[in-house]
Amino acid sequence: MKKVLGELDEEAVIKDIKEKLDYKELREDIKEFREKFAKLIEAAGIEKLVIYVDELDRCSPNTILDTLEAMRLFLFNGKVAFVIGADERHVSYAIKNKFKDIEGINMDIGKEYQEKIIQYPILNTKYE
Known part of the structure; x- marks a missing residue:
């Protein structure tokens, strides 16, 4: 009781x-x-540590989010950079599944989240 x-x-x-x-x-x-x-x-004595993460979009939505969150732990350090190979649509889908739309707020949470983490997106439109 x-x-x-x-x-x-x-x-x-x-x-x-x-x-x-x-x-x-x-x-x-x-x-x-x-x-x-x-x-x-x-x-x-590392001046710059570059970590390559390829085919992130082939992971499950939960793994995509876990990976992005883990990467954030390293981004505080100006000596660490990530190069991510992924279809942004799949990453956006994973983000939208985790963070549902907020009623009354008109924004694309998948796009907003990616813009916070990814500083220099390079789009490959060759395969679209």
Whole structure:
């Protein structure tokens, strides 16, 4: 049986607090990872690290999003760049499946998301 504090569900409040604490730990883990990675790049004497990701569009929508999110962990460091080979329509589809349209806001979430991550898109219209 749930205890209710006024209009608040105590179990829901506790769950929400735990999720926020877990998120705080995640942010701290990400910060620590970034610091250690920066030190590793520095110690290795790497001036620029270029990572090629080809055929991203052949992955499942969830894997596409997981890969993009993982790449974001490295983008903070000015010494890391990614070159992505993918059909932007498939990537956009994956993004739209994860982040549904927001009612009342007219935007293409797939396009907006990609524009935040991809600085220099090079379109190959030869095969369209």
